[in-house]
Amino acid sequence: MTNEAVYNVIGIGVGPFNLGLAALSNPIPELKTLFLDQRDGFDWHPGLMIDHVTLQTPFLCDCVSMADPTNPLSLLNYLKETGRLYKFFIRESFFIPRKEYNRYCQWVIEQLPQCRFSTQVMDITYEEGLYHVMTIHTKTKETTVFKTERLILGTGTQPHIPSFIPKDDSRIIHTSSYLYRKEELLSQGKKIAIIGSGQSAAEVFYDLLQNRNEETQLGWYSRPDRFFPMEYSKLTLELTSPDYVDYFYNRSESVRKTILSKQQAQFKGINYDLINDIYDFIYDLNIDNADPNLTIIPNSQLNRVDNSNPDFINLEFTQLEQEVPYDQEADYLILGTGYRYHEPAFLKNIQSRIKRDSSGLFDVNRNYSIDHNGGEIYVLHAEVHTHSYISTDLGMAAYRNSYIINDILGREHYTIEKKIAFQDFDVEKYADLPTAKI
Numbered sequence: 001m002t003n004e005a006v007y008n009v010i011g012i013g014v015g016p017f018n019l020g021l022a023a024l025s026n027p028i029p030e031l032k033t034l035f036l037d038q039r040d041g042f043d044w045h046p047g048l049m050i051d052h053v054t055l056q057t058p059f060l061c062d063c064v065s066m067a068d069p070t071n072p073l074s075l076l077n078y079l080k081e082t083g084r085l086y087k088f089f090i091r092e093s094f095f096i097p098r099k100e101y102n103r104y105c106q107w108v109i110e111q112l113p114q115c116r117f118s119t120q121v122m123d124i125t126y127e128e129g130l131y132h133v134m135t136i137h138t139k140t141k142e143t144t145v146f147k148t149e150r151l152i153l154g155t156g157t158q159p160h161i162p163s164f165i166p167k168d169d170s171r172i173i174h175t176s177s178y179l180y181r182k183e184e185l186l187s188q189g190k191k192i193a194i195i196g197s198g199q200s201a202a203e204v205f206y207d208l209l210q211n212r213n214e215e216t217q218l219g220w221y222s223r224p225d226r227f228f229p230m231e232y233s234k235l236t237l238e239l240t241s242p243d244y245v246d247y248f249y250n251r252s253e254s255v256r257k258t259i260l261s262k263q264q265a266q267f268k269g270i271n272y273d274l275i276n277d278i279y280d281f282i283y284d285l286n287i288d289n290a291d292p293n294l295t296i297i298p299n300s301q302l303n304r305v306d307n308s309n310p311d312f313i314n315l316e317f318t319q320l321e322q323e324v325p326y327d328q329e330a331d332y333l334i335l336g337t338g339y340r341y342h343e344p345a346f347l348k349n350i351q352s353r354i355k356r357d358s359s360g361l362f363d364v365n366r367n368y369s370i371d372h373n374g375g376e377i378y379v380l381h382a383e384v385h386t387h388s389y390i391s392t393d394l395g396m397a398a399y400r401n402s403y404i405i406n407d408i409l410g411r412e413h414y415t416i417e418k419k420i421a422f423q424d425f426d427v428e429k430y431a432d433l434p435t436a437k438i
């Protein structure tokens with residue numbers, strides 16, 4: 001079936017980023033939009049919706065507030081409408097539970113009929129100046145073609161499993177499916193190994209630590225030389241700013257790569273309080289010098305996983321500074337090995353419209369478009385290499401969405417801050433002065 005309507009924008013994927021775009025474009029009557037998602041409804045990282053975990057970003061990272069605090073789809077309005085605003089006030093924390101964020105996003109979707117679920121995008125073609133988006137309804141299997149002037153790709157990232165990890169072994173799981181397997185892990189895992197130095201690995205380790213029975217031995221291994229915290233000091237947080245996007249974008253491809261390689265602690269570490277909670281929990285276990293039944297080893301690279309023995313998995317590590325190889329056994333291996341962006345297969349028939357850089361990655365324009373005309377195909381969360389790590393940050397989503405909406409409209413509908421940081425990332429203006437004065 002072909003839907004004869006022509007949309008100005010079709011967003012593919014309704015994760016938080018495209019949901020924000022749907023919410024911010026909602027009050028603009030001249031934008032006819034449609035947002036499609038293959039899932040049956042919004043459910044934010046359900047395999048990691050561990051009790052009591054919170055967002056890592058302040059609640060103002062909701063769908064709309066940083067672009068338009070008066071928009072009725074704000075988190076504060078959600079709290080007001082659901083009778084929770086006073087409780088939120090008394091709680092006095094900027095960091096809401098992830099469960100509440102999930103519920104808030106579902107509430108936003110209830111008010112946006114342009115978000116359609118159970119609709120998977122299979123293919124896209126370009127015909128007579130329009131993109132034809134072929135979809136299949138995941139339940140009825142009905143196929144529909146939607147036509148649009150522009151696409152916004154918001155398909156997110158996928159769990160990353162290193163290529164040397166054996167496939168199809170149910171004893172090896174990624175943190176993204178942790179909660180689906182938690183009961184089994186707790187009841188059957190005598191030895192559980194967790195790999196990774198990021199937030200997900202730490203959350204899973206802490207949850208198992210609190211819920212395991214006494215015999216279950218936990219091992220936690222990380223490649224970096226320590227379990228380091230995410231950097232939240234305020235002058236570093238200034239890198240989460242429009243100024244920094246401009247600065248980063250204007251560097252060469254090779255300089256950007258170097259910058260990204262140095263920004264591990266800023267985006268990839270563990271929440272500072274969580275590290276301390278883990279330590280304090282272990283401290284309690286160790287009262288009277290009791291054995292906490294744990295192995296925690298940094299500086300360890302996992303090189304090989306041998307799953308040929310049905311009774312246990314053998315993990316082969318190297319301690320990188322000592323250059324000493326060592327082995328560990330586990331009943332279950334949990335991989336906190338992060339997420340990666342994969343280009344969606346549905347782009348195959350419009351590849352010729354997409355710009356590439358020297359590495360074959362999307363050559364993303366400053367306005368977040370990737371097409372040769374510079375305003376037809378936009379990406380969300382696929383531009384770390386051009387717009388920096390803050391592309392992954394919920395706190396900057398409203399900025400990016402404002403930028404894209406303004407670009408599509410050809411006018412500044414949403415005010416975009418240009419310089420918010422006290423520090424200068426770019427010194428061009430000083431270099432132009434005859435004498436640089438402090």
Ligand SMILES: Cc1cc2nc3c(=O)[nH]c(=O)nc-3n(C[C@H](O)[C@H](O)[C@H](O)COP(=O)(O)OP(=O)(O)OC[C@H]3O[C@@H](n4cnc5c(N)ncnc54)[C@H](O)[C@@H]3O)c2cc1C
Pocket residue numbers: 012013014015016017018036037038039045048054055056057119120121122154155156157200344346380381392393394395
């Ligand atoms: C556990 C966890 C916690 C996080 N917490 C924070 C945090 O506190 N603060 C922060 O700033 N960032 C956080 N992040 C990082 C980031 O904000 C999230 O990953 C966020 O979900 C990214 O949103 P997204 O819209 O890019 O993608 P996703 O949420 O992954 O959504 C993509 C959607 O695209 C759909 N899709 C894919 N292909 C198709 C197709 N062919 N057709 C139709 N639909 C399709 C999928 O079904 C999915 O619903 C967290 C990440 C994780 C994993």
